[in-house]
Amino acid sequence: MSKKLITFGEVMMRLSPPGYSKFSQTTSFDLVYGGGEANVAISCGYLGMKAAHVTRFPDNALGRAATQFLRKHWLGTINVIYGDNMLGKYFLEKGAVHRPSEVIYEREGSAFSLIKPEMVNWEEVLEGADWFHWTGITPAISEGAAMCCLDAIKTANKMGVTVSGDINSRKNMWKYGKTMQEVMPEFVENCDIVITSSRGIHELFGLGENGKKFRNSAKQLMDTFPRIKKVVGKTRKSISASHQQIQGKMWNGEKYIKSEMFNITHVIDRVGTGDAFAAGLIYGLLHCDNDLQALNFASAACALKHTVEGDVNMVSLDNVLNLMEGDTSGKIKR
Template sequence: MSKKVVTFGEIMLRLATPGYQRFCQATEFTATFGGGEANVAVSLANYGLDAEFVTRLPKNDIAHSCEMDLHKHGVKTSHIVYGGDRLGIYFLETGAVARASKVVYDRAHSAISEIQPGMINWDDVFRGADWFHWTGITPALSQGAADACLEAIKAANRLGITVSCDLNYRKNLWKYGKTASEIMPELVAGCDVILGNEEDAEKVFGIKPEGFDVTQTEGEVNAAEFKSVCTQLMKKFPRAKKVIVTLRGSINANHNTWGGVLYDGNILYQSPRYDITHIVDRVGGGDSFMGGLIYGLLTYTDDDQKALNFAVAASCLKHTIYGDFNLVTVDEVEKLMSGDASGRVSR
């Protein structure tokens, strides 16, 4: 029987300018859907796991279209609750070379931002579940969303379900009078697996690698420097069994290096480093890593190195795919893991 993973968070309508157009040039937008935890669920469904996404949606045609899109990718939505007036929107302008991408959010008063604890029956949601995943985006939306997220984590802890989080700090979202450093510690304390990057750990918990400045990478990131981040996170959150840090070296908007480290309290595992020279779409890159990591940890149960390598390879492939979702198969990821990055036509 396949493992069941539940994710919880906001999904939005994504409106992207065509190609590399700027907002001021665009006369039309390409509409897709995306959001951190939904992106993870799509990855897991693609890999053959039983993936369920939980959120709150308004009762309208756009939300219905969104649900249909999730179903198309094999994600279950039977525990979505309905209410509120709108689905959040985000606008994307894709950067090129020295010009960075830009995101403009239009998600205030979205259905999920007005969620309250008690609206979701978590014991029902978690029936038969092996894993629960959330990100730092959800508690940033509102006090109600933070409370509902905490409610879910406590239920998962009580039921013995593995809990993972992606710290995912978004400075533009924390607007309701609380900071990430006030809200996040209680939630992360209930997590078995913690994923972040060096910026997340610093901005949320004041934890940074010794002698390293993230703004000066020039595409080079030394994995060993991040052991201190992992050990500090584990000391702060003793429940955590594994801490993972993604390592992105940004040469320009189209050219990044990409890798990761996983620390289990004893060993620091380091992934191969990929040189991604022609990025198609990096939005959802971290989510594709998380989806690959959850799959890897559930599938290669005694091989953390292989789980990490799967996550990095899956995420490397995501950079070649338009949209938020990582639409790749296990075979494609394992082929890249084996060293075949030729891109030759498969016939």
């Protein structure tokens, strides 16, 4: 029987100049939809899992178009909520070689930011689920979004559903009167799996050293929050905007594990690669024989996302397994 994943978070419209044009050059934008948590769910759907996303869209044609995007990409949308009239959006100028990408957000006052905890019955949503995933972006959007996400996490705990949190957050997003240091501990203490970095652990909790020795920071995080079973991250080496190297790493409470290094020599789209890593980790921990296999699966999925346009990693299970087995040829499959 397929494993079932539930995710919760904002989905935005992404507008990008065609190709690698700059904002100042373009007269049109390519449009897709994406959001960290939905990206994870869609990626797991492409890998063969059952997946559904909980969000709130405006009650208009844009909200319905965004819903159709989720349905098109294997997601259940029965728990999508509608109200208000603004869909969050962001503009992406894709970098190349030595020129970095640039992102501009327009999400304040979005339908999702106005969500309230009473709008979602999490016991119904999580019925039959194996896994719930959230990211640190959601609690930063608004107090309503934060409380709704915390309700989901605590309900999942009561129902025996595994909870993972990708907790690295954007500190500039916290604008509703509370800091991430005030809010995030209660979220993280109820997680089974945490995806983060030594920098994230230091910024959020004052543990470890900023940017140094992931293993030591992960140990301290698990000592502080005993529910956590695994702390996972990745090392990214940016040779240029077009050439990246990726390696997964994990502290599982007993040993420190690293995946093989994946070399991505021609980056097509870097956005969503962290979500692809999270999706690969979720799939790997549910289906692989051990933590090292799961970590290699996550890293391979992340590497493949660099070759896919848009926010979402639309690769198959066979694509990931072939890369794990060393097939980097890119030969046509007939």
